[in-house]
Amino acid sequence: MDLDNVRQMMTSAEQNLVLLESLIPASEKLYVWSYDQDGRFIATSCPEAERDILEQAFQILGGREKLIAYAKEADNNRPQIIGTPIGMQWALSYETARDRSLFFAIGPVFYAYPQERHLREGLRDYTGTRENAVWVSKLMRLLPVLPVMSYALFTRYVLLVHNMMTGQQLDLDAFSITQALQTGQAAESVGGRDRNKVYLSERAMLQMVRNGDINYYGVLQGSIRLSPGVPVQGQDPLRQVKTSIVVFTTLVSRAAMEGGLSPEIAYPLGDSYIQSVESCRDSGELNALAHAMYHDFIYRVHHLRSNPNYSHAIQKCCDYIELSLDRKIRTADLAALVGYTEYYLTEKFKKETGQSVSSYIRYAKVERAKVMLISTEQSIREIAEALAFNTVNYFIQCFRDTTGYTPAQYRKRFRGA
Numbered sequence: 001m002d003l004d005n006v007r008q009m010m011t012s013a014e015q016n017l018v019l020l021e022s023l024i025p026a027s028e029k030l031y032v033w034s035y036d037q038d039g040r041f042i043a044t045s046c047p048e049a050e051r052d053i054l055e056q057a058f059q060i061l062g063g064r065e066k067l068i069a070y071a072k073e074a075d076n077n078r079p080q081i082i083g084t085p086i087g088m089q090w091a092l093s094y095e096t097a098r099d100r101s102l103f104f105a106i107g108p109v110f111y112a113y114p115q116e117r118h119l120r121e122g123l124r125d126y127t128g129t130r131e132n133a134v135w136v137s138k139l140m141r142l143l144p145v146l147p148v149m150s151y152a153l154f155t156r157y158v159l160l161v162h163n164m165m166t167g168q169q170l171d172l173d174a175f176s177i178t179q180a181l182q183t184g185q186a187a188e189s190v191g192g193r194d195r196n197k198v199y200l201s202e203r204a205m206l207q208m209v210r211n212g213d214i215n216y217y218g219v220l221q222g223s224i225r226l227s228p229g230v231p232v233q234g235q236d237p238l239r240q241v242k243t244s245i246v247v248f249t250t251l252v253s254r255a256a257m258e259g260g261l262s263p264e265i266a267y268p269l270g271d272s273y274i275q276s277v278e279s280c281r282d283s284g285e286l287n288a289l290a291h292a293m294y295h296d297f298i299y300r301v302h303h304l305r306s307n308p309n310y311s312h313a314i315q316k317c318c319d320y321i322e323l324s325l326d327r328k329i330r331t332a333d334l335a336a337l338v339g340y341t342e343y344y345l346t347e348k349f350k351k352e353t354g355q356s357v358s359s360y361i362r363y364a365k366v367e368r369a370k371v372m373l374i375s376t377e378q379s380i381r382e383i384a385e386a387l388a389f390n391t392v393n394y395f396i397q398c399f400r401d402t403t404g405y406t407p408a409q410y411r412k413r414f415r416g417a
Helices: 003-023 048-060 063-072 116-122 130-145 151-166 177-183 195-211 217-226 237-258 263-279 283-305 312-322 331-338 342-353 357-375 380-386 392-403 407-414
Strands: 032-035 041-044 080-082 089-097 100-109
Touching: 041 048, 048 063, 048 100, 048 130, 063 080, 063 089, 063 100, 089 151, 100 151, 116 130, 195 237, 195 283, 195 357, 237 263, 237 283, 263 283, 312 331, 312 342, 312 357, 331 342, 331 357, 342 357, 357 380, 357 392, 357 407, 380 392, 380 407, 392 407
Parallel strands: none
Antiparallel strands: 032 041, 032 100, 080 089, 089 100
C-alpha cells in the first residue's frame, strides 16, 4: 500500500472517529480504533496517554489476528465481539468505500469489574520477555479506568458505530446467539427479570433441541434476550463464561436425549464439549465452541428424526420448508430447488410423506407457532404475520384444525405448564 493511500485512509478514519466521539458519551471511555485489512493500525479516538498500552493489548492478546480473520470472512457484514483470557472484550466492524476497506475495533470493555489476581493469572503467559513484562505492568495500572458496562449497553454502542460506518440499519439481532451466551450478561440483572418469562424462554430454547429444529436462530435469539443462560456470578470473567456454557451444554445434551438421541452418543459428545470448554483460554473461542455445540446437537436430532424412507429430494424440500417458515412457500420454489416439475413433485411428495405440500407447510408453521405462543409476548396477529399466513383468521383456522385449540386457548393452557 503506497503512502498516499495510507494518508487518504487515515484522513477518512480520523474524520469518522471525530464524529463517533461526539456520539458516545466521553464518560464511557469507549474508544474506536481503525486498521487496514492486514491489521496495520491507522488511527484511534483513544487519548495519547493510553493509546500505546491499549494498542499493544489488542495486538498481544490476539485481537490483530482475529481482525485479519474477520477481514477475510466472506460474510463479515455483521459486527463481531471478540474476547481475551482476561475478560477484556472488543467488537469488530468495518467500512468499505472508494475500493478499499477500513476495519474497526471498538473497546476495550469489561462486563464486570476485574480482580487484580485474576488479571495477573490471565496475563502470566505474556510476561516472558522484559518488554512484555513492562507492558503488563503498565496495563495493570491502566485497567481500573477502563470502562465496565453491561453486554446490552456495549452492543448498542457497537451497533451505533457499525451502522454509521456502513450505512446499514442493523438491530440487536445482528449479534449471534452465542455472543450473548458467552457473556452471561444479556439480561441486565437477575432481579430485573420476569422469572416466569425466563422459564418459558429457556423451555422453548431446549424444545428446539428436542425437535431437532434447524430453523432455531430466530426463536432462540428472542429467548436469549430474556435469559442468556444460567446467571453465574463471580470475579473471574473467563470462569463465569465457562461455567455458564458447561451448564448449558449439560441441558442441551439432556434435551437431545429426550428428542431421541442415544445416551451412548449424547453423554460422550457432551463430555467432549465440556472438556473443550475447560481447555479454552479465550472467550472468543468459547463463543465459537458454544455455537458449534448447540448446532451439533440440534442437527444430530434433526437427522435422527428425518424419515429414512424419504428420498434426498423430498428431504431437501422438507428442510427448505423448515428454514423458510417466515415467508410464503410455493410449490414452484420447491420444484425448482430439486429440479422437478410441479406436478411430479406434488405426486412424489404426497407418496413419500403422506401429506400434500400445502398440508405439510401448514403443519410446520403451526408447530413453530406453538413455540412462539408459549415463549414470546407476540400477539396472535404478529405471530400470523411472522409466519406469513394470509390473514389472522386463516392462521387461527389452521391452528385449530391441527391442534384442536385456537392460538389463544393454546397459549392459556400451555404457557404455564
